[in-house]
Amino acid sequence: MSEDLKLIKELRDKTGAGFLDCKLSLKDNQNDIEKAVDDLRKKGLAKATKKSSRLANEGAIGLYSNDNFTVIIKINSETDFSAKSGTFLDFIDNLGSLALNTNDANLDVQKFLNLKSNDKNISEMITEMIAKIGENIILSELKVIEHKNNNVSYYVHNPYRTNVGKIISVIQFNSSSTDDEIIKLSKNICMHIAALKPESIDKDGLSKDLVDKEIKIQKELILSSGKPENVIEKILEGKMKKFYSEITLMNQNFVLDPEKTVKQVIDDFNIKYSFELINFKLFTLN
Numbered sequence: 001m002s003e004d005l006k007l008i009k010e011l012r013d014k015t016g017a018g019f020l021d022c023k024l025s026l027k028d029n030q031n032d033i034e035k036a037v038d039d040l041r042k043k044g045l046a047k048a049t050k051k052s053s054r055l056a057n058e059g060a061i062g063l064y065s066n067d068n069f070t071v072i073i074k075i076n077s078e079t080d081f082s083a084k085s086g087t088f089l090d091f092i093d094n095l096g097s098l099a100l101n102t103n104d105a106n107l108d109v110q111k112f113l114n115l116k117s118n119d120k121n122i123s124e125m126i127t128e129m130i131a132k133i134g135e136n137i138i139l140s141e142l143k144v145i146e147h148k149n150n151n152v153s154y155y156v157h158n159p160y161r162t163n164v165g166k167i168i169s170v171i172q173f174n175s176s177s178t179d180d181e182i183i184k185l186s187k188n189i190c191m192h193i194a195a196l197k198p199e200s201i202d203k204d205g206l207s208k209d210l211v212d213k214e215i216k217i218q219k220e221l222i223l224s225s226g227k228p229e230n231v232i233e234k235i236l237e238g239k240m241k242k243f244y245s246e247i248t249l250m251n252q253n254f255v256l257d258p259e260k261t262v263k264q265v266i267d268d269f270n271i272k273y274s275f276e277l278i279n280f281k282l283f284t285l286n
Contacts, residue, residue, distance in 0.1 A: 007031055015040050038213070042220045058083050059137070061283045062164040063156070064096035068148045071100045071107075072168060072283050074141035082135050084160055091129050092164060095122065095139070105146040112142055143281065150174050150278055153183070155190035169193040170281045176274035185269055188256055193282055198249035201277065206248065214243055249280065 004026075011022040011033060017040045029035040059076035060083045073096045077083045098117055099107060113123040120128075122139075130137055145152065150172050157167035169190045175182045200206050218239040222232050245251045250263040257265060269275055 007033065011036050011040075038217065041217050042224075057138075057285070059140075059285055060089065060092055060160055060164050061141075061166065061168045061285065062092045062096045062161075063154055063168050063170070064093075064100040064163065065152065065154075066100060068146065069100060069103060069105065070145040070147060070152055070154075070170060071096055072141070072143045072145070072170065072281070073099060073139070074283060074285070076138045076140045076285070077133075078135045078137075082133050082137075085133070087133060088129075088137075089160055089164055093161075095125075096163075098122070099142060099144070105144050107142065107144050109139055109142045113139065141283065143283070145170060145172065145281065147172050151178065151186070153186035153190055155187060155194050157194045166285045167194050168283045170283075172278040172280070174274075174276040174278060181269075181273060182275060185266075185273075185275060189262065189277070189280075192252070192255045192262065193249065193280055195255050196252050197282060197284070198252055198280075199247045200249070201280065202248050202250045203244045206244075211240075215240065218243075249277075 004023075007026055008019060008022045011017070011026060012019065014033070014037055015022070017025075021040060021043075022036070025036040025039045026033075029039055057076040058078060058080045059074065061072060061074045064071045064073070073092060075088075075092050075095070077088065082088050095112075098115070099112055102112075102115070104111075113121065113126075115122050117125065126137060126139060151174070152170060152172055154168060154170045156163060156165040157169075159165040171186060171190055171193070173186055199210075203211070215236065218236055219232065222235050222239070227235060245253070245261075250261065250266075252262055254260050254262050254265045260268070266275055266277065
């Protein structure tokens with residue numbers, strides 16, 4: 001595949017726009033993908049409301065937890081066949097346990113690769129596994145969540161094992177108890193996150209650049225539709241409300257009760273119980 005076709009394919013994956021529209025936009029924007037995405041959105045040709053992630057390789061994500069820390073580790077492989085194999089899954093479990101046992105809140109990929117286990121660096125263990133399965137593998141992500149003073153819950157989507165799969169969502173929360181109803185709500189919120197993939201808890205957690213860019217794009221779309229100046233701000237307010245409802249957790253419609261937002265579900269729950277969402281993380285291969 002030529003370089004031009006690769007760029008067109010990438011832009012189509014990001015926007016859902018047609019082949020010719022992508023080709024022309026790339027030409028007009030000197031093959032700058034991000035500028036082309038904005039250009040297509042301003043023309044109303046892009047279907048996506050946010051940037052799509054770069055296409056991921058195959059592999060698996062594993063979660064490992066103790067009373068104080070949760071470690072999420074992602075290892076990419078070339079094929080789904082290898083990712084599902086017992087050899088690969090045992091390996092990711094081994095690395096996850098080694099990472100968890102460091103009890104290091106600041107552990108990252110590079111630091112972990114340099115650690116030793118049985119007189120071998122982790123990087124050497126990965127090289128040996130590459131030779132064993134005959135396929136390139138990469139430790140692409142390692143995240144440590146410290147939760148000494150609050151609770152955690154998680155959900156594994158498309159699981160290969162109970163703690164390993166293609167998508168893992170994790171929440172940190174405070175609660176006055178850990179009874180069955182609290183556990184059920186926390187699991188359901190994790191499932192919601194895995195399904196709808198919010199970018200932040202609320203709009204205050206979104207980057208200013210992202211919000212400013214969306215405002216600019218929506219204004220240009222409204223102006224191009226021929227709406228009079230005196231109604232632009234009102235229409236813009238509605239457009240931004242919809243934008244926030246799509247990408248912020250508290251404003252999304254809850255997957256298990258679409259008539260309510262996640263915030264409304266938590267508020268209703270707190271009439272009887274006590275639940276405070278502190279943070280969430282989402283890990284995906286895609």
